[in-house]
Amino acid sequence: MDRLQAVGVNAPQIEYWNGAAGEKWAKGAAGQDAMLEPLGVAAMDACDIQPANAVLDVGCGSGGATLEIARRVGAGGRVLGVDISTPMLDVARARLDALGGDSGGEGTFENKDVATYPFDAGIFDNVFSRFGVMFFIDPVAAFTNIRTALKSGGRLAFVCWQALDKNPRMEIPVNIALKYVPAPPSKGPEAPGPMAFADPARVRRILSGAGFDDIHLESLEPMLQLGPDIPGAVQKLMGSGQAGRLISPAPDDVKARIADDLASAIAEYKTSEGVKMRGAVWIVTATTP
Ligand SMILES: C[S@@+](CC[C@H](N)C(=O)[O-])C[C@H]1O[C@@H](n2cnc3c(N)ncnc32)[C@H](O)[C@@H]1O
Numbered sequence: 001m002d003r004l005q006a007v008g009v010n011a012p013q014i015e016y017w018n019g020a021a022g023e024k025w026a027k028g029a030a031g032q033d034a035m036l037e038p039l040g041v042a043a044m045d046a047c048d049i050q051p052a053n054a055v056l057d058v059g060c061g062s063g064g065a066t067l068e069i070a071r072r073v074g075a076g077g078r079v080l081g082v083d084i085s086t087p088m089l090d091v092a093r094a095r096l097d098a099l100g101g102d103s104g105g106e107g108t109f110e111n112k113d114v115a116t117y118p119f120d121a122g123i124f125d126n127v128f129s130r131f132g133v134m135f136f137i138d139p140v141a142a143f144t145n146i147r148t149a150l151k152s153g154g155r156l157a158f159v160c161w162q163a164l165d166k167n168p169r170m171e172i173p174v175n176i177a178l179k180y181v182p183a184p185p186s187k188g189p190e191a192p193g194p195m196a197f198a199d200p201a202r203v204r205r206i207l208s209g210a211g212f213d214d215i216h217l218e219s220l221e222p223m224l225q226l227g228p229d230i231p232g233a234v235q236k237l238m239g240s241g242q243a244g245r246l247i248s249p250a251p252d253d254v255k256a257r258i259a260d261d262l263a264s265a266i267a268e269y270k271t272s273e274g275v276k277m278r279g280a281v282w283i284v285t286a287t288t289p
Helices: 011-018 020-027 029-047 064-073 086-098 139-149 168-180 200-209 230-239 241-247 252-269
Strands: 054-058 078-083 106-111 124-130 150-161 213-220 223-227 274-278 281-287
Touching: 011 020, 011 086, 020 029, 020 086, 020 241, 029 064, 029 124, 029 150, 029 213, 029 223, 029 281, 054 064, 054 139, 064 078, 064 086, 064 106, 064 124, 078 086, 086 106, 124 139, 139 150, 139 200, 168 230, 168 241, 168 252, 168 274, 200 213, 200 281, 223 230, 230 241, 230 252, 230 274, 252 274
Parallel strands: 054 078, 054 124, 078 106, 124 150
Antiparallel strands: 150 281, 213 281, 223 274
16 A cells, blocks of 8 residues: 655654554554553443444554454444554554454544544544554644544543553663663653653643543553563564664664663563563543533
8 A cells, every 4th residue: 555645744753653663563463452452442441332333543553443343333333443554554454354344343444644634524423542642743633633523422532651650661661772872852741652641631631622521531550461471572662662762773782782681671570471561541531512
């Protein structure tokens, strides 16, 4: 499939999610799903998705959650997954094809920026996202656009990360990486990125600024499955989020030293069921007037 042109305010994110990071996420889709699935399910439950509903999945990536939504809405329902990452959408479409029309409700994927997607007004009952909403340059404008696609009385629910210091899965590799690679220019806590929605006051401000009502944040502190063993977990932690952004340009010898340090630092999290660490997310819900 043709890559989305990197234009508009979210152009840096379009570049990022179509580059090495997007390829890595696409290749690691099964592992990401294993870790994130329970969090997506918590947000789906909070979204109150009913049979025959029409649902938008924002930043659907490789489609793991989108296909579960298709199963939930069943025949007569539909789900649209929108994402800017061609490599991840290729995986999503291949997964849909593999179901051979047996995904439940109708599923479709669009390679577009949700911030500017020309949605028809009031066509969705629910808007859902699993970690796909923290990357907008102008989140109020993006959520305003998304809100127009919801019916009156429609429901939004998404899951996003709490602060770095409540997520050692991300904090430990970032701190180790910074021993070896230069710190990036400080962008501030509101810059687009995995932790951009960590502050509940900011999330409330964005959603009310975009015209949502009944905004609630519920804290969830789940155990996260990082991989079957230490080498698998190290590979995963070095390849995603802020650590991935810091480490990917480093030379191979530096990557090897970071990997050694990280393996020692996470040894204590090995269990008989793989490497597990507690994390912290917000389940955010809101409705349209
Ligand atoms: C952390 S990944 C999560 C992917 C997927 N929801 C999952 O849980 O596996 C964030 C996703 O948001 C997408 N994304 C970021 N900004 C976007 C935008 N403006 N419009 C659509 N998708 C966007 C990225 O391409 C990426 O697939």
